Amino acid sequence: MQSRFQKCRVLCCGLVAAGWPIASAQAVTLGQIEEFTIPGGGWRSGASLNFIATGGPAGAGDGYLEISRPDEPDFLGVYTVDPAWGGETTMPSDYVGAGVGAITMDVVNFGPAPVELRILMEAFDGAVAWSTTSAFNVSPAGTWRRLRFELSEAEMTEVRNDQEPSLTLADTLGAVERFLIRHDPGPVSSTRENPGGAILTTIGIDNLKAEEIPEPGVPFLIALAAGLGGVRRVRTARGSKRGASGHSRDPVL
Numbered sequence: 275m276q277s278r279f280q281k282c283r284v285l286c287c288g289l290v291a292a293g294w295p296i297a298s299a300q301a302v303t304l305g306q307i308e309e310f311t312i313p314g315g316g317w318r319s320g321a322s323l324n325f326i327a328t329g330g331p332a333g334a335g336d337g338y339l340e341i342s343r344p345d346e347p348d349f350l351g352v353y354t355v356d357p358a359w360g361g362e363t364t365m366p367s368d369y370v371g372a373g374v375g376a377i378t379m380d381v382v383n384f385g386p387a388p389v390e391l392r393i394l395m396e397a398f399d400g401a402v403a404w405s406t407t408s409a410f411n412v413s414p415a416g417t418w419r420r421l422r423f424e425l426s427e428a429e430m431t432e433v434r435n436d437q438e439p440s441l442t443l444a445d446t447l448g449a450v451e452r453f454l455i456r457h458d459p460g461p462v463s464s465t466r467e468n469p470g471g472a473i474l475t476t477i478g479i480d481n482l483k484a485e486e487i488p489e490p491g492v493p494f495l496i497a498l499a500a501g502l503g504g505v506r507r508v509r510t511a512r513g514s515k516r517g518a519s520g521h522s523r524d525p526v527l
């Protein structure tokens with residue numbers, strides 16, 4: 275029987291062979307940045323996904339990731355298969371232990387339609403999911419702007435928990451297996467597969483950074499750390515329930 279590490283190695287090797295290199299094979303670390311300096315990096319989407327070698331926030335020679343629905347309106351978003359961002363079921367990423375309390379990123383919308391961006395974090399085979407509650411409205415101005423998504427109870431909403439009612443945001447952020455950035459218009463969506471907003475537009479993202487929890491959030495970090503004691507217990511208790519959620523591992527975005 276393959277160990278979880280062996281399974282991850284097989285998966286990573288397969289993705290590299292497919293021409294989509296994984297930027298790293300380690301858990302999230304405070305201050306890590308995805309600058310899209312090379313194609314790939316372990317990002318996936320049901321939309322058109324392209325590495326653009328120039329025109330990022332720093333201008334000429336600054337690569338970025340383009341996510342586009344150029345022909346027909348459909349769901350727009352991107353998720354990662356890089357364990358460093360929490361994109362691998364067999365290697366959950368511990369945002370709490372790393373002290374990461376926010377995700378910042380540069381975003382541009384080339385239009386023609388405005389987008390409403392949220393991020394979604396999933397754990398426990400997709401059984402539990404939290405989304406940022408409020409969306410950032412990014413107009414099709416074609417200019418880069420920096421967004422900051424706070425990973426806190428105050429800024430996030432539990433949109434799915436169909437396995438363990440006792441699981442908390444701390445449990446989820448302590449074992450992230452899926453990290454999505456998506457157009458989710460209107461009230462926060464409760465589903466992964468249908469965020470509720472088909473759109474025709476083209477956006478770019480760059481300089482994703484795992485930021486520390488701001489000073490006022492220190493008590494929150496302590497609270498999260500205290501909550502970690504339940505993570506292993508819950509994951510162990512969930513062992514027989516894994517795979518029973520019925521959620522696809524290939525989100526439609």
Ligand SMILES: [Ca+2]
Nearest residue numbers: 309330336337
């Ligand atoms: Ca860049």
